[in-house]
Amino acid sequence: MDDGKPAEPGAKWWSRPTPGSAAQPEPPVEDAVPDPQTPAPAPASGEAPAPGEAPAPGDAPDAVAVPVAAEPPTSPEAHDTARRAGQPLHEPDPYGTPPYGGPGPWAPAPPVQRPTPAHGTPVPPPYAGTNGAGISVAPDHTATRTFPPPAPPQHPQEAPHAPSPHPQEAAHAPAPQWQSYDPWGAPRQPLVTQPGPPLPDGRRKNRRGALLIGALLLALVAGGIGGGIGAYIERNGGLTSIELPQDERDGGGRAPDSVAGIAASALPSVVTLHVSGATEAGTGTGFVLDDRGHILTNNHVVAPAGSSGEITVTFSGGETATAEVVGKDSGYDLAVVKVSGVSGLKPLPLGNSDNVRVGDPVVAIGAPFDLSNTVTSGIISAKDRPITAGGEKGDGSDVSYVNALQTDAPINPGNSGGPLVDTDAHVIGINSAIRAADSSSAGEGGQAGSIGLGFAIPINQGKQVAEELINTGKATHPVIGVTLDMKYNGDGAKVGGSKQGSSPVTAGGPADKAGIEADDVITEVDGKRVHSGEELIVKIRSHRPGDRLELTVTRGGKDLSITLTLGSATGT
Secondary structure (H helix, E strand, C coil): CCCCCCCCCCCCCCCCCCCCCCCCCCCCCCCCCCCCCCCCCCCCCCCCCCCCCCCCCCCCCCCCCCCCCCCCCCCCHHHHHHEEEEEECCCCCCCCCCCCCCCCCCCCCCCCCCCCCCCCCCCCCCCCEECCCCCCCCCCCCCCCCCCCCCCCCCCCCCCCCCCCCCCHHHHHCHHHHHHHCCCCCCCCCCCCCCCCCHHHHHHHHHHHHHHHHHHHHHHHHHHHHHHHHHHHHHHHCCCCCCCCCCCCCCCCCCCCCCHHHHHHHHHHEEEEEEEECCCCEEEEEEECCCCCCCEEEEHHHHHHCCCEEEEEEEECCCEEEEEEEEECCCCEEEEEEEEECCCCCCCCEHHHHEEEEEEEEEECCCHHHHCEEEEEEEEEEEEEEEECCCCCCCCCCEEEEEEEEEEEEECCCCCEEEEEECCCEEEEEEEEEEECHHHHHHCCCCCCCCCCCEEEEHHHHHHHHHHHHHHCCCCEEEECCEEEECCCCCCCCCCCEEEECCCCCCCCCHHHCCCCCCCCCEEEEEECCCHHHHHHHHHHHHHHCEEEEEEEEEEEEEEEEEEEEEEEECC
């Protein structure tokens, strides 16, 4: 490739002689033709061989021939000869500044791509340098100094002849390093990193062992960290999962008079009853009276069994047993059943309902809607509430009259027959009735829930009836021996009017003996006001046969005081 340089060798633009050097005359053209019989004289040091001439043995391997120009000619002919020889046409720089003076002490040129040298252009030998790994290498002495290979000898008239340098000019010639500088070249340094020579076996083994130990330590550390993270995730459910604080302290026991303490004490004595008969079935609650298996409940709970039905008792622990009816009474709405073959029964202690005060805390236990072991709490809302329940038969034989305890503890269908206990876990009442918000829906076959109006039979009355049912199978009712006008709308309980052939007062009964007559209105019992016939019955049934009562009777607009001893009648 032609890069613009002259094809024949000539002086380079920076190869300028120093001042004071004498010009050498151009030798004759015929002297440039070498004689094959005559050995060529060895060129001076730093002198390049002519084209087609091999370098002399003893030349410095890194020396590059640089023609040295003579002084500028003074005559026109000499000037023309110097111009043809490539000598500079101006005076040298007195300060020696390159490129017109001597070479300066600057660093080698930056790396550039070496272009293809022109034909006949001397190629400098490679600089001594490093192999990229920092290790010095010697230059290649076998490299050819010219490119392309020497051409065949030319005609004597055509062979160029470089002027031989003057000894004085040779003394001022540039240093070998400057002479070997090639502006188109670059230091022999690779553009990419090359691997260096192999390390000694000992160093390689030590490095390999160190790498192996480091890898093992890294694996151990990574394994330990990974195991710790895995254990944390397994224990806590993930790195980002939320764990809420929680009190881990043991709750311990509860105070005996707390709801929890009361429930824990009373629940083992409460049972759930499942009753099935020929035409109907029901669920209720009861509680253990003694260790012989007697259980107290409501009459309306066991009524669906009839005479051939089945009653199953389920205890709080889940054990079940079959029960049979010992006795029942519709007037008091109480019944006693008994289980056989059951041991370890825990009777529930009975309290005294006469000592109850309004506002006392109470706990109701039962199986509302067959949800056994349900506990609710409340207070005593009122005492001596006269209520009547039943009456589904229409003849009044199933109507019960209760002088009840009122409570706001939630009571629902299924709680019937369950205990109402005080803070000592003693029974003070038998849960029997509720006041529904929508009575019409209950009458149509629906079941209404609690609205906070629950009623319980006082345990004092329940105890007397239970004892009679256990001992005799029947309960006795206290009576005064009169027929009441239940349609009377005035204040008080009115004795019925006389009819032809009959009297509202039973002959020889307690009322007859006390002097009560037809159409009398009883307004008080033992000093407590009576507002209706139902209320009079409830107050009488709260006593026992043989008890003495102080009655206030209004007759003809006058109030009379009458003392009456209660009689007895067998219940149904």
